[in-house]
Amino acid sequence: MKKCKQCNSNEFKIYPNKLCQKCLSHNREVNLIKQGKNLSISSYELITEYIINKKSINKIAKEKSLKPFQVRKLFSDYLIPVKSPTEAKKKEINESIFDKINSVSAFLLGYIFTDGDLLLNLKTGKYFLRIYSKHYSQVEKIKSILKSSAKIQKREEKNYGNVIQSEIYFLHIGNQKIINDLLGLGLTLKKNEDLKFPKISEKLIHHFIRGCWAGSGNVTIYNNGVFSSIIIGSIDFMTEIERILNFNGLLKRNIYQNNHSKKSSFLIKYANEESEKLYNYLYKGTNLLIVSDKQHKIYKEYFKRKGSNQI
Numbered sequence: 001m002k003k004c005k006q007c008n009s010n011e012f013k014i015y016p017n018k019l020c021q022k023c024l025s026h027n028r029e030v031n032l033i034k035q036g037k038n039l040s041i042s043s044y045e046l047i048t049e050y051i052i053n054k055k056s057i058n059k060i061a062k063e064k065s066l067k068p069f070q071v072r073k074l075f076s077d078y079l080i081p082v083k084s085p086t087e088a089k090k091k092e093i094n095e096s097i098f099d100k101i102n103s104v105s106a107f108l109l110g111y112i113f114t115d116g117d118l119l120l121n122l123k124t125g126k127y128f129l130r131i132y133s134k135h136y137s138q139v140e141k142i143k144s145i146l147k148s149s150a151k152i153q154k155r156e157e158k159n160y161g162n163v164i165q166s167e168i169y170f171l172h173i174g175n176q177k178i179i180n181d182l183l184g185l186g187l188t189l190k191k192n193e194d195l196k197f198p199k200i201s202e203k204l205i206h207h208f209i210r211g212c213w214a215g216s217g218n219v220t221i222y223n224n225g226v227f228s229s230i231i232i233g234s235i236d237f238m239t240e241i242e243r244i245l246n247f248n249g250l251l252k253r254n255i256y257q258n259n260h261s262k263k264s265s266f267l268i269k270y271a272n273e274e275s276e277k278l279y280n281y282l283y284k285g286t287n288l289l290i291v292s293d294k295q296h297k298i299y300k301e302y303f304k305r306k307g308s309n310q311i
Contacts, residue, residue, distance in 0.1 A: 012051070022047055025078040032077060040066060043078045050080065054092065054149065057082070092149040093173065098181040106204045107290035108145050109185060110211020113198075114232070118179065118189050127189075129179055132170035137293055138214065139169045145289065148173065192233030192263050197240040205244055207290065210282040212241065214292035219275075219299060226302040228278050229269035231258050238266040250277050 003010045004020035012021035019027070025043035032039060041064060049055045049063075057075075061068045075082050097105050116131040133139050139152050150171050157167040173179075186196030200208050213219075217230040232238040238255055246252045251274055258265040270278050279299050283291070303309075 094147040095177045103207045106207035107211040110208040111215045114215030129173040195234040219295040225272045228275040
């Protein structure tokens with residue numbers, strides 16, 4: 001990998017003269033100062049704000065009480081390339097997140113399969129991914145996992161007479177590579193009807209199912225007992241989840257038709273000792289980035305009441 005001949009770093013783009021962007025711009029700055037040029041922003045600060053912190057020229061100008069054209073002039077002085085309008089509008093995201101499935105991408109996949117959907121953008125004719133939750137912190141986690149610059153949006157609660165549409169927070173992801181990867185892994189446009197269970201290695205399946213639980217599952221404490229349940233639209237998908245949990249030591253569960261939903265969906269539930277087993281299976285080898293904060297907090301409270309050091 002090429003390194004800068006001046007600072008021996010590969011942090012920034014290396015130019016044909018073997019200098020990185022930081023050193024090239026700094027050298028230019030030194031020469032300009034020697035020529036008596038008055039520079040309102042240092043080259044290092046401009047590189048930090050624009051390239052590392054990904055701030056727009058307009059935002060940098062506003063923060064420095066300058067006009068955008070003055071900041072653009074500094075880009076020219078320091079030989080810092082400016083993004084084209086198309087590049088500037090492109091949202092940053094880790095589009096290779098599903099190239100190799102690991103504990104993080106398996107959790108994310110499970111979450112998207114349950115609290116994500118594909119929608120058609122009528123203006124572009126392309127599909128985009130919506131990932132949502134009632135809890136802002138959960139969408140923040142998803143955004144962090146994706147390393148996305150997309151804005152977290154909010155849909156207010158609406159009352160349509162007999163139907164109340166609850167408040168949710170969501171991300172819109174238009175990256176076509178991620179969408180194609182998800183389609184290849186089994187996400188479908190009509191996921192309630194024909195969602196496909198992905199092919200994931202045995203050692204990672206519990207991360208995927210924990211992601212599903214974070215999206216469509218529930219954990220509650222009642223009369224000092226702990227209860228866990230999950231609702232899935234596809235009967236085949238739910239059957240596979242139940243089979244895997246049974247194979248990994250949980251008692252076989254009946255799959256019930258969920259009668260509290262307009263769309264067809266199915267339910268499995270675990271209580272007390274079986275719910276504890278579920279926790280032990282789902283949460284092994286995990287970290288706080290890839291859990292549901294709310295569900296994890298309830299489990300912690302349950303084990304604390306029980307006097308267990310399980311968490």
